Amino acid sequence: MTYSGFRVIREALTGHKGWRPVWRDSKPKPSYDFVIIGGGGHGLATAYYLAREFGEANIAVVEKGWIGGGNVGRNTTIIRSNYLLDGNEPFYEFSLKLWESLEQELNYNAMVSQRGILNLVHSDAQRDAARRRGNAMILNGSDAELLDVDGVRKLYPFLNFDNARFPIKGGLLHRRGGTVRHDAVAWGYARGADRRGVDIIQNCEVTGFRIENGRCLGVETTKGFIGATKLGVSVAGSSSRVMAMAGMRLPIESHVLQAFASEGLKPTLPGVITYGAGHFYCSQSNKGGLVFGGDIDGYNSYAQRGNLPAVEDVAESGISLIPALGRVRLLRSWGGIMDMSMDGSPFIDKTPIDGLYFNGGWCYGGFKATPAAGFAFAHLMSTDRPHKTATAYRLDRFRTGQIIDEKGQGAQPNLH
């Protein structure tokens, strides 16, 4: 079933009786050539690109709940290519390019909206850092523009420019950044994968690995054993738990990050803004609610809900940047479990176990990575070589000293 404007009109005239489920609810076969654990954005994208780009067949995605119920459906939907370091920026630029053609590629409306991201600066030192970052972005094919305070004022006249402690001095504008409808990404990749024969197996939790003589043969699940020639783990916040079943300890801590949505408002915020003095970022959804967030709570957690201090901190940052927010009612808040790595950067790598591959450590920034992570993980699993933009994402980089620490915080996951 292909989606089009014509199709929507026809369905509207015939009582919407022609829509069909767009992926099958598959039962597991005894074995597959490729099994991906985790039906989040990354797992589904991996399965899609394995079939679509690398011509592989006999693929399954195994998900413990329902697809899209994890972080892919909990994030604040921001996509961007504004990283500083060489190990990262080419990868995120590749991802943003994939976002730009994603909807045509999938024939699915994911509401990719390149409304621009503005990172505010509040001091001369921050402006220097923004200029350096902007140059690094441009060198890697991304876009960046340094705005002075009048430039910011034109876009967002209602910000608190003359805050006594943190006045706004300008900002780094990344015009191609923006937001995407997060669930639609999971659904779009699921539909695309299903159409290419991928089995999507929901309500099927992986409970163990079968490993013999250093080779992974498959997984034990709540629906029985599933054999796999190649097995890819892509379970985001559950990375340590799942890899522990294969006897591996990871350079990862799981932390909770909260997000918030306000009541619906008339169009207020045209793009995405981030506060440079506290941790606060905000955009307006197409339904009108302001969607915002800030720091992780800061302690190990698998609870998918946070505590009040982080809520207070986000609200305070928000109101100090946008005083008008004080009048807006908060509608809801929720939490998701982040796989915070030791340097704040991810992993897409083989493991010491033959046939077992790992994708994780995405911290709070893996949504924007979804297309490229899927592509690069599929590349690695199909060819056994890393994709050229993902060569730095190795599990042994702490041993070799080749860490990718964007924030320069060291091995302290709650500071990244």
Next chain:
Amino acid sequence: MIIPHPLLGPRDAQEFTYLGDASLINRPDWQSENAMQEFHDYLYLRDNPAGLHRELWFHEQGDRSWLVVTRNTMTHEITQVELASDVARSHGRSR
């Protein structure tokens, strides 16, 4: 979260900063034969369990003591709090 401090009684978790897994108390011996490997594992690898977790909290805005807190990462419930110095001494350390 409220952390029941062994000396000061119940304190708001906001008074503390969080470091991480309490195994960070046990710094490897730099003269050991496998020092490189041991320091790599010590500094970078974590058990990161879902369930009971022993972890280090620093009472930065209080008496500046280090505590070992046993907390359930699934529920955030705190079941035991010890002074980190007591824990270190019980491992045979002088301080």
